[in-house]
Every structure is written in structure tokens, then in C-alpha cells.
Amino acid sequence: MIQDLIKAQLAYAIQQLFGIEIKPEAVVIEKTAANFEGDFTYVVFPLLKISKKNPEQTAQVIGDFLLQHFPELETFQVVKGFLNLSIKSDYWLRFLQSVGSNQNYGMAEPNSKEPVLVEYSSPNTNKPLHLGHIRNNLLGFAVAEILKANGHKVFTCNLVNDRGIHICKSMYAWMQFGNGETPESSGLKGDHLVGKYYVIFDKNYKQEIKDLIEKGLLEEDAAKHAPSILAAQDLLVKWEAGDEQTLAVWKMMNGWVYKGFEHTYQKLGVQFDQFYYESNTYLLGKEIVQEGLSKGVFFTKENGSVWIDLNEEGLDQKLVLRADGTSVYITQDLGTAELKFQDFNCNRSIYVVGNEQEYHFKVLQQIALKLGKTYAAGIYHLSYGMVELPHGKMKSREGTVVDADDLIAEMEHTAKETTQALGKMEGESEEALIQLYHTIGMGALKYYLLKVDPRKKMLFNPEESIDFQGNTGPFIQYTHARIKSILRMVGTHDGNFQLSNIVLSKVEKELMVKLYQYPLVIAEAGKDMSPGVLCNYIYELAKIFSLFYHDHTIMKEENADQKGFRIAACKLTAHVIKSGFALLGIQVPEKM
RNA sequence: GGUCUCUUAGCUCAGCUGGAUAGAGCAACGGUUUUCUAAACCGUAGGUCGAAGGUUCGAGUCCUUCAGGGACUACCA
Structure with a gap:
């Protein structure tokens, strides 16, 4: 990673110039803001006390030093206390060549990290699924895929509340x-x-x-x-x-x-x-209750009900078994947690459940900790916000819900109308078209729900349809389809090029930098368990590509190396879009 | 009452561990196509980041208080 190189170089420069030892990992660099020249920025303000110079001078000295010792550095600029570094074009071009046709670009080594169990969906069997469930399902699926991409072995499960x-x-x-x-x-x-x-x-x-x-x-x-x-x-x-x-x-x-x-x-x-x-697991928790009683973690009240006191943890007393001996929600979940551990032997278990259950999961984890369960520390509640309608929460009983099946059908219908109005798909088979409408409709819906931070509640207005233009799934799918269209015309050109013959424009360089970030974004999305991070990234990538596409010709480029480079850039962009969208559960069409 | 959480453009949302002039999309207005897909691209307009203090060289981001929304605080699941 170039970032690590820069950090190491900066640490070395600071040590040489000011005699202060800094670990490269401790050096903070960031992307240069869009309106300044440069790729990466180092902020020198914290250094002023040891440099004994003003901000500009401090940045200047470091820049001069780097220019002599850091071959990848093209140039640098000093703006107040900001040292903006520009990396040589060759670096980005070599990066593009090195990725080549690697189909696993961005993905960590499979199964190289600890296994994780992701529980999601978890429906009740007394009513159909609604928009809130869709958010849950998409989030659970995407998080599982993102964790896989980060190298985890991932298992998924669905706890059906059938009784x-x-x-x-x-x-x-x-x-x-x-x-x-x-x-x-x-x-x-x-x-x-x-x-x-x-x-x-x-x-x-x-x-x-x-x-x-x-x-x-x-x-x-x-x-x-x-x-x-x-x-x-x-x-x-x-x-x-x-x-x-x-x-x-x-x-x-x-x-x-x-x-x-x-x-x-x-x-x-x-x-x-x-x-x-x-219906299969609700009795299991009772065994845990016995275990807790014998360990002295639980206590019995006069009427025979069993409780745990969590006041020290900032929670209340919590019932774990009713006076009549029947189990409650938490009892069942304790049983299910134990069963899941037996089945998968996973110490990390993610529960994709709405934020209204935060208290419940705090209690669940505390009880598991007190019982000394090995999996207790790995219980993680991925708490997502509710989907609200303009008039408030959805309530199945009162019929104020956006039904999942209806919404899906509506999205497919809109995709159909839009596609037909544009008239680019004439001559395609009926079967292919139905598949396309589904791909686009679901692309719009999934992207719409996944792009917002899972932790935040979100608003859905049924009066306003989900967009197909701008920052949307279909725009990104469209970008992919356009690239594929070019690549079909390019035919067998393999996208080879010589470094020396290429001059990168501003957009081309931006595109390279963006593509270069893909592995970092996957890591970040995994760390935060946030598909939204990935959505934003792919959107930005598609946007930069659209600009590149608008400003540069590919087919008619006369310089063979320049053309080869652009084809390679197209290929990698298409691959990253497809690969990133796959992690979100969104398909991309070849044509649309 | 207590705990947690949210408040950024007319609307829906970004804003990474504090960094430069706070960004997108939609909606509005204007422009771009005989040339690789216009579901695109470019431009104009739109903000005292809920309010007030504080910490800091520097705060949308951290701390405190307040206001307003929401969730939880069931021998329901």
C-alpha cells in the first residue's frame, strides 16, 4: 500500500530532520481535499513544537527531504500547514497492470480469519414481510458477504419465531x-x-x-x-x-x-x-436457567419466578423464567445462543435485529458473561434503525405497512416502464427482459435501503417513488452496462500498454486512485459492518468513471498505449462495480 | 422518572480515528448528443451543520447544558 510507504517515509523524514522517533503507524495522512493539487496530505501543525519553525517552513523542509529520498513522489505543495504530496503517474499505472485480470481483486484470503455467525431475518409467522424486514434481510445478507470478503468464514442463520x-x-x-x-x-x-x-x-x-x-x-x-x-x-x-x-x-x-x-x-x-x-428451541433455555441457579447467578422470588439482578451493570432486575415455569423471550434466546454455539462452534455471533431490542441484547450478553459462556464476549447486536413512514412507524395490525411483495412488484414495474420508455432493449427476448426488470428494480430498492447508515432510522415516503437517476442502483448498473458495451466493441484487445507513452489526465488519475482504494473500502465496511460505506464508494467510482467516459474517447484514441490503458481502466472499473455490488446482493446487467 | 439515540440545503442522505472554502442525489432553473448507451455530463441557485457554552493552533466531528424527535424501561415475542 502506498499509504504505508508514505507513512514510513514521513516517519523517517521527521526522525532525520527533527530527531524525534515516530512509528510509521502513528503517522496520520489523509486524502487531499478535491480542490487542492495532490493525492495525500500530511498535516504538520502537531509538529510545530519540535520543528521550532512556522507551519509553512516545517512542511517545506519535510517536502524537500521526501523529494530526495522517496522515488515515488512526483512533487509536493505547501498550503499553510498542509503538505500535499503528488504520487507519480507510473505508480498508478503499474498498479493497474499488477491487478490485471485478477478476479479476486479486493478480496482477502478466504477463510483466513475467525468464523462468524450472522443471524438475520427472524420473521414472525403470523404476517407477511414488510419494508422493515426487507431492510433487515438486505443488511444481514450484505454484512455476511462483506465479512466473507474480509476473509471470515461466515455462516448465516434465520431464527423463525413460529410460536x-x-x-x-x-x-x-x-x-x-x-x-x-x-x-x-x-x-x-x-x-x-x-x-x-x-x-x-x-x-x-x-x-x-x-x-x-x-x-x-x-x-x-x-x-x-x-x-x-x-x-x-x-x-x-x-x-x-x-x-x-x-x-x-x-x-x-x-x-x-x-x-x-x-x-x-x-x-x-x-x-x-x-x-x-x-418451537424447537424454547425449552432449551430452561436448562440454562437451572445452570444459572446452581451457579448462583439467578435467584428465585417467593412466587417461584426466576430473576437476575443486573443493577451493577446499569440495568434492572430481569425475569428469566415465569412463576408458572414457562419461558420468556430471553430464556429462549439463551437457549438458542447455546445451540448455535454447539452447531457452529463460533465465538463471534452477530444478531441483525432492530434497535428497539438494544436493551434485550445488553441483558442477553450480560447473562452470558455471568454464566461464563465462552461465546459471551462475541455476541454483537447489529442494531439497525426502523424504517418510518411520513406518519410514523409501520404497524402490521393496523395495516399501515409497506408490504414487501407489493413493493418488489412495484419496483419491477417501474423498471419495465423506464426501460421501455428509453427503448434501448428492443429485440431482446421476453425472458431476458423480465430478468432485466427484476435486476434493475431490485437494484434500485436494495441500493436505496443499503446506502444509508444502518444504525440510523430512515424515512420512506410511499408517495414518492424510489429514484432511478442520480445516486441510485440503476445509475451504477447503467455505468457497468456502458463499460460492457465498449468492451464488446473493443473485442479482443487485452488492455496492454507501455508506461512511458502515457500521460494521465486529472480524471484518469482520480479513477486510478479510486480503484486503488477498493480493498481499503472493503476492510472499512467490514470493520464497521456498514454496507453504506461500500455503496458510497461504488457511487463515487461510477461518477468518476462517467466523467472519464464523457471526457475521453476510448475507441478512437490513436496512441495505442493510451488506448490500452483506457481499456484496462474500463475493465477494472467494471470488475470493481460488479464485485462490490455482488457484496451488496445487487446484480449488474451487461446491457440496459 | 431513568437509560440509549437522533437533529447537516426545500426533501432524502454522505462527511473516515478532530484539519483547508461542509459534499452528493432529488426537486427548481439553464446548457451539452451527425462522434464509444443522455438511466449520462456541465453550470446556476440553495447552509450561521437544532441552540448555547467549553476543550484545541483548529470542532459538523470531542465534553457539558438546553430544546425538539424516536426507542427501550412487560411474568408479550
């Missing part, structure tokens, strides 16, 4: 009002059908509460005694008792949902190494 009162609500409503309706008879996708009864339940339940309040009950009591909630609770008891009829309905309705989810997952392009079902 509990919410499913019983859908089940009860279906049993009451469904008349045996099935996905086949209704033509509805399975998860949507079940979701429909979840909404029906809620409507009915609210009406019952209203009626009871009119009869003189307090709201709180009405909510507890409404017939439908009692019936749903009764179903849950039956389910836990293993009642055959209840289990049969449960299995049937969950089956519908899974089939629906499978379709949506396939559209989203996500997949998992392992599925876990809470």
Missing part, C-alpha cells in the same frame, strides 16, 4: 371466520392469507373491548377479558400441551406462511445455512 400468542391470534380468527379458506381457494399468497386473519383478529378484538367498556368495564379489564383474547390464550395453552387438533392447524398455517416467505426470500436473493425454530 406464541401472535400465531394463536391468526389461528383463532381463521378458525372463527375462515370457513376453511386456503391459499389455493382464495388465490392469496400463504403469508398474506395468514396476515389477513391477524388483522381480522385485531379488528374483532378491538370491537369486543369497545363493547365491554360500554358495559361498564375499565379498559384494562376489558382488554384482559375480551372473548377472543381468552380464546387465543386458550389455544396457546393447548399448543403447549400438545393438543393434536391445535397443532394440526398450527402446522398447516405455518406451512402456508413458509411457502410465502420462500417466494419473497427468493425475490430478495437471500438464503440461509440454517433455520432455527423457536
